[in-house]
Each structure stands twice: as structure tokens, then as C-alpha cells.
Amino acid sequence: MEDEATKSEQAGAFWDGWEAWRAAQPPRVRWNESEEIVRHVNARICGRPVDGFNQGLIDLFRERAGSDIPLARAVSVGCGNGGKEMTLLQQGLVQHFDLYDVSRASLDIGVALAAEWGLSERTNFIHGDACAQPADASYDLVFWDNSLHHMFDAHAAVRWSRDSLRPGGWFVMNDFVGADRFQFPTSALLLTRLVRTLLPQRYRANPADPNRPYLPYVRRPTLAEMAYDPSEAADSEAIIPALREIFPDAWIKPTGGTVYHLALNDILTNIPDGSPLLTRLLKLDDLTSFIPHFAVAIARKPM
Template identity: 30%
Template sequence: MLKNKYINTSDIMLAYEKFRGKRTLILLYKLLNIFFKNKRIESLWTPDKFNDTVHWGAIQYIEERNNYFISGSKYNSFGKYIINKYIKPKSPDAIGLTLGCGMGYREIELAESGCFMHIDSYDLSESALDEARRIANNKFLDNILYFEKKDINKYELPKNYYDIILVEQSLHHFSPLEPLMKKINNSLKSDGLFIINEYVGPDKFQWTEKQLNIANGLLAILPDRYKIQSYNKKIKRQICRPGLVRMKIYDPSEAVESSRIVPIAKNIFEIIEDVNYGGTVISLLFQDIANNFNEEDETAQKLLKIVTELEDCMINYGEINSDYKFLVCKKKIV
């Protein structure tokens, strides 16, 4: 089996399936855009890419588990938790900023809370922003929500302006990170908060041998009916690190400095809440097969309980790190 950090057998098989599936032009388009990073990222995050039912977080059992870790209740979502605990005290005139807003689902929830006077929301995908604007207009929230296409690395944020700055599963796409976080710190009011909900694991998804061994061991014991991949209807047999060439072609911004998010945040901000919610093993295990784990399937629920509790134990005993974190950061006055 071909195995190195640049390209491996799974990369070749994936490329073959794309060619065989008559997606040659799409693949060639990606190859041509390697040298145009922002254009490549913009073309990737179109509205259809946000309807992901194969991601580990799409499983209701895991969504409720993550809710519990973050808020203390499986019924209290991340959005409700941060609104009630951190944002309501700043209402009704809070000014917010979100980075990597996509289609604006979280921004809509924030605007509907009645806590904000104004929310700036930035992304690189114009098609996703168009959809966000459409939804905001339909809900009569366009006087609060302002969706704009901006490369934050090339844009200066106003100083001492925002009450809340939120990044949710987007900060790991930004680089260089340290100047950005300093910019965010300067842009917060003296009592402002920077809220992070992120993948903080190995850069470019170059997962450790231990987490791969655990994930593949669990995959091996799952019944085949739960391992049918949504994109090709084949049985998922192995979990591999993506080769760096594939990462460059697919999305050059993916997890580019993810492992540095926490240490940089702790250096620049005062951390007032720090929560691990795992994903180290189960995000790998359930990718592309999450849709097989229906909440009405009793066996599926038992399997979910077993694998999530195993991951939790291994994180709690320090055998593996948590690849996903929720952080609330307070502006540090220097």
C-alpha cells in the first residue's frame, strides 16, 4: 500500500472515483486553482456544501453529547448557551462580528435573540453570502445582519468596537493566526468576548498513529450495514490521513494552523471557559457514514454509546487529546 505524507492509496482511489464518476472537469478545475488560494476556497464553500448529513456532528446522539459537554444539558444547544450566558448581559445593543459565516445560520439565531443592534458577518464565498442575505431578508433581519465578502487578513477591524466576536468551525481555515487574533483582541471592547468553537487537532488532518489505530479498530468491529459510505455506497474499510497533495488540491485553507489555535489564544486572551468535547476518534470514524446511525435504530444507539464513551475515557485519562474545543476568551488589556 502506498503510504507517505504527500500522497497515499486512499488519495489515488478517491481521484479515480472522481474521474470514473465523470467529475473530471471539476477535478481539473481544482488543480488549476491550486495557485489561486482565495478563488479555490470561494469555489469550494458553495451553499450545497453546507448541507452535510455525513459529518459526525449530524448524528443526533453526538449533537446532544456535544451539547452536554458545552452547556451541561443535551437539550441546551451551543447557540442557546452562549446567548443566555454571555450575550444577553450585553443586550439589546450588542455589536457583533462573525468570521467565516457561510450561509449565516448561526447569525440568524443570534439576530433573532434580540440581543444585537448590529452584526457584521464575513466570508469568502459570495454564493453562500447571497443565500445568507436572502434568508435574512425573508426574516426581516437585514437591518441587523450585514453579510460581506471580505478577506479578514487584508482588512483592518475597528478598535474597541465589538462586544462579541464569534468563530465557529472556521478559525482553523485562517492563516496567519497570530496577527489575526491580535487584531481581534484590539477590536473588542474592554469587556468584549471572543467565542471559539473549533477543530484544534493536527494541522492538515495529519492525525496521530494512536487516534488512527483506535478509529480503525472501532471501524473494524462495526457491522457492515453501518459502514456504507454515502458518496459511493461502498463499505468503509479503512481510515487514512489525507495526503498533503490532496489537501492542497481540495482546500488549501483546511486546518492550516489548527494545532496553534489554543496556544495562541491562551497567549493573547484571558480564557474564562475552556471545554473539550472530543471528536478525536469519532469524527474520523463517522465521516461519510454518519447517515447510517438513525436515532430510531436501537443497535445504532448502543454502538454510539460504546464508541463515544471509549473516546471520552481515553481523553479523560490523557491517552489522546481532544480535537475539538469550545473557548470563551476575554480581551486582555496590554
């Protein structure tokens, strides 16, 4: 069996090409490119349909952290280009970020962004696995944004997070917590089939080839198909149990996604923001959010 270091290198190679791949995709095919869905998710988190990806969690964390803001020293594991973390710097929640990622290309983009935004002195981009570093109880915040599900051992990553925090430090997470290696449960697959079957064919059109409509179902990928990134959803099902064990008082909120992410994956571009159809689909997502998919969490290490 390949060791985690080898798998991490393979994952880094995949993510090195992410920005170029994303730039070649049709517009607005992912849920986080829809302003309406982003506002809907933010409302589920903080009770207000605020604009901006992850802004609902940021606003709620600011309220909960109170006088602890600004936090002096934070770390992000799997930061990508660091744009989401630099939002916390720009909004005054954090003074300095250590930013880890296994993709050199993503970090290079992040360094350039930090310079452009005047944040170079407040960011430290580091190539590698943060969880391989000693946990020295020195951080005020450990931040995970859609990267914890790329850890090969979620329990160990959450434990590292707790041990890396000073007493009273904060853990904040926004992540995929659904099926390992996208082996989605039957309930999720049936729901996606229902949604796609009921959609008129024009909404199921393939953005890359409108003459070839998508099939009305989403299937589980084979493990061979998942080999493109050995870290994708490597241990995602273990995230919530790990949080409940390691941070017993954690606030955890499911944010849905089986409809707006899985069922509408790649065809969202056909369903405009503000349409009655999208509104109904988001209500359906709310009703079926018991199916594990996305979740956010805020926890504090005891003083």
C-alpha cells in the first residue's frame, strides 16, 4: 500500500493543475459560483442571507469569538491559493496566517495575491503537510475550509488541530463530511435521480455539448475513477465523529448540498439565480439536509 507521503505528492500534482482546469470550465457550473446558493447557505449558518462565500460562517464566528478578535496567529491546512484565509485578514479577524498546502502552484498564486492585496507581511506560505509539524499549542485559530476532507486520517487531523491551539483557541471548519471517496449513500443517489428526472431536458443540457443531455442520475464513481486525487474524500465520514469526540462542545451545523451540489453538479449553469426552480430546489435541499454532505463547525479549546 502506498504511504501517505506518496499519496500527498500525487494529490499535490493534481492540485497543481487545478487553476488551469477550472479556467477551462463553462461558467457557473459549481454551486459556489451561484450568488443565490451562497446566500442560501450563509442563511443556514448565521440566519442572514449575506453575500460572499463562507461569509455566514465568518460573521457567526466573529459574534462567537467576541473580544478575542482579532486573533493574533492562525494556521490553515490545505489553503489552496489562500484567498479564503486572506478574507479573514482583510476583515480584521486574524492578524497573521501560516498557510500550508501540498500544491506549489497554488501557493505561488497565493504569494502573488498576497503581494497584490498588501498582505505579504501577514502571510507565511509553506509547502507541505501542516499536520506533519509538531503541535505546539501556539495558535489562536486552526482554520479548515474544504480541506479537512482531504486528510487521510480525519481523527488525527482534528486531534492535531486541538493540540496546536493555545488554551482558549478556536477551531473553525467548513467542509465536505459526506461519503468516503464519494461512495454516496443510496438515499443521496435516489434524491439526485428524482431531481434530474423531474427537470425538463433543457435544464439537463451538457454545458460543453448542448446537443447531448445528461443522464437523469448521478452514480457512485468507481475507486479507479477516484485515483485522479488520492486525497479526495479520503476519510470524510470520520470528520463529524472526530469533532464530537475531540471537541465535545463543538457547534456543528449541516449545510446540505445533496441537491445544490450533487444533483446540480455541472448543470447549474442552466438554472439562473432568481428562478422559481432554483428556489424550489433549495427548499428541497433544506428538507433533505439530514443526508451527510456539507457542514460547518466552531469549537473552542478549554482554557
